[in-house]
Amino acid sequence: MKKIFLTAAMAFALLHTQAQTATPKENTGFESRKLKLDEINLVSSYYTQNGNNAAVTGGIGSQKLNDIANVFDVKLSKYDSKSRKHTFGLEVGIDHYTSASSDMIDLHANSSASHADTRIYPSLSWSMENEKKGTTWALGLSSSSEFDYQSFGGNVSFSAKTKDRSGEFTAKLQTYLDQVKLVQPIELRTGGLTGHGENYGSAARNTFAGSLSYSQIINQNLQIMFLADLVQQNGYLSLPFHRVYFNDGSVHQENLPDSRLKIPLGFRANYFLGDRFIIRTYYRFYTDNWGVNSHTADIEVPIKVTPFFSISPFYRYYTQSAAKYFAPYQVHTAADQYYNSNYDLAKFNSNFYGAGIRFAPPKGVFGLQHLSMLELRYGHYTKNINMNSDIVSLNIKYK
Amino acid sequence: MPTDSAITTLQAFKKAEKLMGNRFEITVVGPDQAWAEAKIEFAIAEIRRIERLLTTFDEQSQTNQINALAGIAPVKVNREVFDLVQRALRISTITDGAFDITYGSIDKRLWNFDRQMTALPDESTARSLVRLINYKNVILNEADCSIMLREKGMRIGFGGIGKGYAAEMAKALLLKEGVKSGIVNASGDLTTWGNQANGSPWTIGIANPDHRELPFSYLNVTDMAVATSGNYEKFVQINGKKYSHTINPKTGLPVTGIKSVTIISPNAEIADAMATPVTIMGIVAGLNLINQIKHLACIIIDDDNRIYTTKNINIQ
Structure with missing residues (x-):
């Protein structure tokens, strides 16, 4: 300690x-020794x-x-005169990440900034809980800075429990005010091959989101949750380093509208079948005013084989329609107002299936006291537009 | 929705029971209620056993036999009682007598602390009230496992250490019974081990001296004991000044100036035993003491709501 x-x-x-600065007047008969x-x-x-x-x-x-x-x-929490609990939190997180694909922006350089950016994001939060009424108000502020991205966020939320405390309703408003640095593909930079960082322009991207959720414990075995969001984005919504090739062979920076309205609606249900099985299901419908509609269906069935060993097979199906502004390589023409060739906005469907196994024996994994949990997940992902991948993840908990 | 990614259907089961004159609450994390209840019953039986051993309400208890033969003869006791007294005397040495199991030797015929009190006794009267409090007059005989109190009228009691001892013993039994996580809370002197059912550490609130039902702060712990001693439960006001029901065994006068002391330690017996002496020693000597002992931390709140902490607690 x-x-x-x-x-x-x-x-x-x-x-x-x-302790060192404290000199209260005391006469207890006890001396420091x-x-x-x-x-x-x-x-x-x-x-x-x-x-x-x-x-x-x-x-x-x-x-x-x-x-x-x-x-x-x-x-430290503080109760006010009405016995409502106030909680303050302040944290600064530093996150180190590495990303290989962003290196493709600059084909000539072995860029140092983008492949190991350090993000620093301080945040400040406050919440007030009225335990008698079952209501909570919360406010939060956050900011984050990266090499090509600066973000300032704020949120306010309110939640209330039903009288019997089995249901909870939450409403949340969030906003992110971002500045995106316009890192262009190298051949489109005006300053030739030398431009690095300081010469880029930047543009604003603001996001406003409202979300509503309601969770209800139906009985000991069944819990359900409804989720609805309304997200409005304004400003520079393209990715500046994405290239688009027109039918005449010319290359352009992608161009997308400066406003997007997204509406995801979700439903989640967890069913506890005896002590051994949990059936987790999730469905989401999504629509936006760029013409993308999608459906996601997900099921996962964790099975407890022994108290310390479990297997969880899962399957996810996803399908979406293409955005109005998408066209493949060399299909866009100069007449198009907006153009994009990013296949994330194309029509596709995908399947993702696999299973996870989890060990958490009381004496430690492989008898190693310090290794308290080991989880291995394997998934096979297929997209109908030329993409297959196998994903293996390992999660270990070290005490 | 809770427990989104956890597979296990572990749950926390709780039971409260009046034991040793206090409200004990035992929490165990386990797969089902029947299992948990059986374990909790084991723990309750263990605490009842310790209660019978240490109580001063039963004339036949070993504690009372020692008190009855004070100044007359040694009394053979269970090894368990002998060891506990030995550990208590060690804490007395470390705290220069601020912790003392002979605290019950205070002369109650002359002055009984109650809420109707309107004046303090003078210094020499006060000192004479506590003349029999002296842990150095507890004679341990390792060879025949006996205890004798040197002076007639002396009394020992386990009020300052018994709850922590019982909590620690109940925890040890539950661990032996295969309970991986739980809390034994002896009226606010508690010991934790393992994690909550959802895998996160236990959150322990520290009572706000002004709102005893509400925490003024909380900490996440596992395998740690937390004990709090405070004058907000029992105090008297004389000439506008608050005096605690705790009597300083050196001066015979009630303790003043500190609202509450919280000790954090891996061991509940030590946490329990250390909270009151810090209140008695005062902020300076108390913090100086805890600052020197490894694996102990302490948070003091004085009468003006100022917070004092040992160096191993940082405000960020």
Whole structure:
């Protein structure tokens, strides 16, 4: 237990005083003194004097003490005069990621910025829960910066539970105000081969989203959830580095309308069949004003073979119609106002199936105490427009 | 929707029971109710066994036999009681007597703490009230496993350590019974192990001294014990100043200035035993003590709602 972190509400933070600076007037008859070595090690040597090791930290033994929670967050919550609970959170996350495909923007350079960008996104959140009424209000602000992308976001949400607490309704409004750096394909850059970063222009992309959801516990075995969203995007919605080739062989930067309205509607149901089976289903209908309509259907059936071993086969079907502005390579003409050749906007359907296996034996995977869980997922993905892939993911939990 | 990706149908099962004069709440995470209830019953039986061993309400208990023969003769006790007393004396040494199992030797004929109190006794009267409180007068004889109190009128009691001991023993039994996760909460002195049914660590709230039903803060822990001692439960106001029901065994006067002390430790017995002495020693000496002991952390709230913490707690 080297450090324990205390995340503070502002009101309390001001009052926090460290030991060294505290000089309260006290007359308790107790003086500060320096402890001896065996006193400093009170916790680890608590039972060893008489050989009774069984109870210390539940039999883990003192040698394992150093493995126990070095870091944990202590969050301060504050109740106001109406006994409503306020919670504040502040976090800064740094995320390191690598992406191979963005290297194709600049064919000449071994670009350093784009293949290992570091994203830094601080966020600030506040929520107020009225436990008596079962209602919660929350506000959040976030920002994130990348090499070619800057984003500022805000959200407000309200949720209320039904009287018997089995159902919960949530409404959320979100907005993202983004700046996209216009990194053009290299042959379309005006400055020739030298342009790097600082010369690019940028454009705004604003997203406003409203979402409604309702979840209901029907009975011990069945839980359902309805989801509805309304998303409006304005501004620069194309990807600046996507190329489009016209029928005359000329190359252009893709051009898409500066407004898009998206409506996804979803339904989720989980059925717990006895102790061993869970049937998870999901269906989503999506439509937007660019002409894309899609349906997603998903089913996953986790089966608990033993308490520590489970198998979950899954299948997902997806189908969509093409956007009005899509045409393949060298089909767009100069007469088109908008043009795009990105196959994400083409008509296609896809199948994704596979299974996951999960081990979480109490004595650790392969008898290794530190390896508490191992999950292996394999999926085969096929798209009817020339794309097959096999996806294997491994998820391990290390204690 | 909860438990979206977890396959297991683990659930937390809880039971509250009045034990050792306190409300114990035992939570175990398990696959089904019958299994969980059986485990909880084991834990309750274990705590009842410890209660019989340590109680001062039963004339026949080993504790009362020691008290009855104070200044007269040693009493042979169970190894378990002997070990517990030995550990308690070690905590007394570390806290310079702020923790003392002979605390019950306080002379109640002269002064009984209650809410109607209007004045404090003078310093010398106060000191005479606590003259029999002295852990150094507990004589342990390892050879025949006996305990003797040197002075007539001395009494020992396990009020400051018994709940933590019982919680720790109940946890050890549940672990042996194959319970991978749970909480034993002895009226706010609690010990946790494993994780919640959904895999995340336990969230432990620390009571707000001004709203005892509500947490002023919370922390996520696993395999940690948390104990809180405070004067917000029992106090008296004299000339506008708040005095706790806790008596400083050095001065004989009630403790003042601190609303609550929370100790975080891997061991519930230590957490329980350390919370009250920090209140007695005061902010400076108390923090100095906990800061030096490895694997212990402490949060103090004073009467003006100022928060003091050991160095291993950081405000970010």
